[in-house]
Amino acid sequence: MSRWTGVGVSPGRASGPIARVAEPLPEPAAHPEPADPAAEAARIRPAAEEVADALFQRAARVTGEAKAVLETTAAMALDPALTAQAEKLVTGRALPAPRAVFESANGFADGLAAAGGYLAERVRDVHDVRDRIIAALLGATPPGVPDLERPSVLVARDLAPADTADLDPGQVFALVTAEGGPTSHTAILARSLGIPAVVAVRGLLAETGAVGAVVDGSTGAVELSAEPVPTRAAEPAADADWDGTGRTADDRPVGILGNVGAAGDARAAVAAGAGGVGLFRTEFCFLAATEEPGEDVQRAAYAEVLAPFAGKPVVVRTLDAGADKPLPFLDMGTEPNPALGVRGLRVARDRTDVLDRQLSAIAGAAADSGAQVSVMAPMVSTAEEAAWFAARARAAGIDRAGVMIEVPAAALTAAEVLAEVDFVSLGTNDLAQYVFAADRMAGALAELGDPWQPALLRLIGMVGRAGAEAGKPVGVCGEAAADPLLAGVLAGLGVTSLSMTASAIPAVGAAVRAHPMAAHRAAAEAALAAPSPAAAKEAAAAALA
The missing domain is CATH 1.10.274.10 (PtsI, HPr-binding domain)
Structure with missing residues (x-):
């Protein structure tokens, strides 16, 4: 049995026969020239x-x-x-x-x-x-997931959304890929299905003789065997102790919220017991549009998403667009380094008319739905930017305004930023990308995007302390919030709410409820002192054990 290590992106341990996703066909030749x-x-x-x-x-x-x-x-x-x-x-x-x-x-x-x-x-x-x-x-067989005759561990170079959109978790016990990262489609899919997954297992595809695999999505360990292994699905997360109220064992409140981007997501979050929404992505209303949607169109679209949360808190993120999400009606041109270019709030400051219409539509949708709506701006770097956005939101009739902490500068000046707004929310996916100068889609750099990286946790802790000193909430709405073990660490670092995909809500709620705040703080201190992501995870688990 050979042992491999990647990045664990969905917890749990499972084993079974290997089913390999077909590789793409070889690069087509440029010859011969067609006769006609x-x-x-x-x-x-x-x-x-x-x-x-x-x-x-x-x-x-x-x-x-x-x-x-x-x-x-x-x-x-x-x-x-x-x-x-x-x-x-x-x-x-x-x-x-x-x-x-x-x-x-x-x-x-x-x-x-x-x-x-x-x-x-x-x-x-x-x-x-x-x-x-x-x-x-x-006239060849298309690439993709084979027809599965028995429960299996799916092994692939990477997975496209269409490969996996209709996967049956009763047949796929785990996912292992050679590429991808903590925020890749494979990672998000596995968490939504509740099955173990390990990505960025470099050299994985060279093991062509393996017929069985044991996958640990918590540690990132993968064992490949030339002999059959027992077929075992991961045990479901223990979420029976969570009653839908986000709190620790000693009744310290920790919001357990949903991330949504459309009405279907909102309904799923309500069904999972979300106490509200920590991140409502509004891009769905714009990405397919060749012209800016009118205020009435936006208002109706937002109200449909907000309606299931009448009487509950919902944080709406304003348009996160720009060079990395170019929209035709914005006409932003091209940039040599889009990830560091005009995006998020930087677009809004250039096109205040677009922002003002969106804020007005959000205020109208809040009135229509009865949800307790706040707004937050993406890609904020300075306290001055935060103050500008908060003033704009309040002028539109939205009383509660916050910002995303995705840029290291905003984390380092969190006290000043919090002085200008009502709350902040950490976008751990982008924050990790900028902290480590590592494209979050680059499989070779996946370990640097691991949310257990101690450097990232230390920045989160800085923001958590600033929030506590200011008496203002600090949320996490990146994929880090969906990890039940890491959720407790985040709470121990001062994070007051966690927002995630609907399928992760019960397990995360139960994990936070399982220990008093003092235990979560001890786990956080242990993780901060660790030299690596794996060591941080082990230290946190040991502290809680």
């Missing part, structure tokens, strides 16, 4: 339609987020810009259709990668669509 370029080009659109039809058929069999993912991928396959560019490569350069699709899609993917941030996360989707269309042109 026009006829060859005419093959591309039907192949794309065949891929889209298959995805739409899968979408028809599922609901919710899975349905949305499959329909979005199908729409990407039908993108006329992608197929038109490929057709031009056939007729203009006499490329075979598979090669033309390969080059056309890669051009789109390169543009997304250069944009960074949210759009860089879509590169895997473009590659997935590319490979499916090429397989259709060649």
Whole structure:
């Protein structure tokens, strides 16, 4: 049995036979030239339609987020810009259709990668669509998850949303990938399904003779065996002790909230027992728009998401757009380093009209829904920026305003920032990216994005202390909040609310409820003193044991 180590991104231990996700087909050759370029080009659109039809058929069999993912991928396959560019490569350069699709899609993917941030996360989707269309042109089996005849451990280079949108957690006991990171699609999917997962296991795919695997999503350990191993699913998280009220064993309040981006997410969070919403992403109203949605359109869309939380607190994040999420109507141009460019609040200060209309729509939706709405701004760096946003929000009729702490400068000046606003919320995904100068989508740097990194925990502790001294709330709405063990550490660092995907809510609530605040603080101190993420996790677990 060989032992491998990656980054554990969804806790639990499971084992079983390995099912390998098919690798993409080899890069298509640029020769021979087609005898009839026009006829060859005419093959591309039907192949794309065949891929889209298959995805739409899968979408028809599922609901919710899975349905949305499959329909979005199908729409990407039908993108006329992608197929038109490929057709031009056939007729203009006499490329075979598979090669033309390969080059056309890669051009789109390169543009997304250069944009960074949210759009860089879509590169895997473009590659997935590319490979499916090429397989259709060649009459080959498309890449993706095989049909599973028995419960298995899924092993892959990486997973695209369409690969996994309709996975059955009763058949997939764990996920292991060679690439990806703590905020990758695989990580988020595994946490939503409640199955163990380890990503960034470098060299994993070289073990072609392994037939069984033992996966520990808590430690990041993976054991591969050439012999069969017992088939065991992870035990479900112990959440029976959580009654839906976020608090420690000694009744210190810790909000257990949901992260939402659409009405379906809101309903799922309510069903899971969320006490409110710590992060309502409003980008869903803008990302597919070629023109800015009108105030009435925004108001209605926000009210639909807010309605399930009537009488409960909801924190709405204003538009997190800019160079890394370029929207046509903003016309922001291009930048050499988008992740460090004009995004979030920086866009709002340039386009105050867009911000003011959004704030007015949020205020109207709050009145329509009865939710207790606060707003917060993304990508804030200074106390002056925080004060500017708070004044703008209050002028729009929203009394409670806060900001995201995603930039190290804001964490280091948390006391000054908190003097200007009513609360702050830590976006641990971006904060880790900027602290370690490590792209959160780079699999080779995944360990640097581990939320257990002591340097990141120390920054969180600084913000927690500033919040306590100011008497103002400090939340965490990054993926770190979904880890039950880390949730207690965060509470011990002074975090007063945790916001996460709906599926993680019961387990996190139970973990916080299991110990008094003094124990969580002891776990936090132990993690802060550790030299590495793995050591921090072990130290925290030992302190709570």
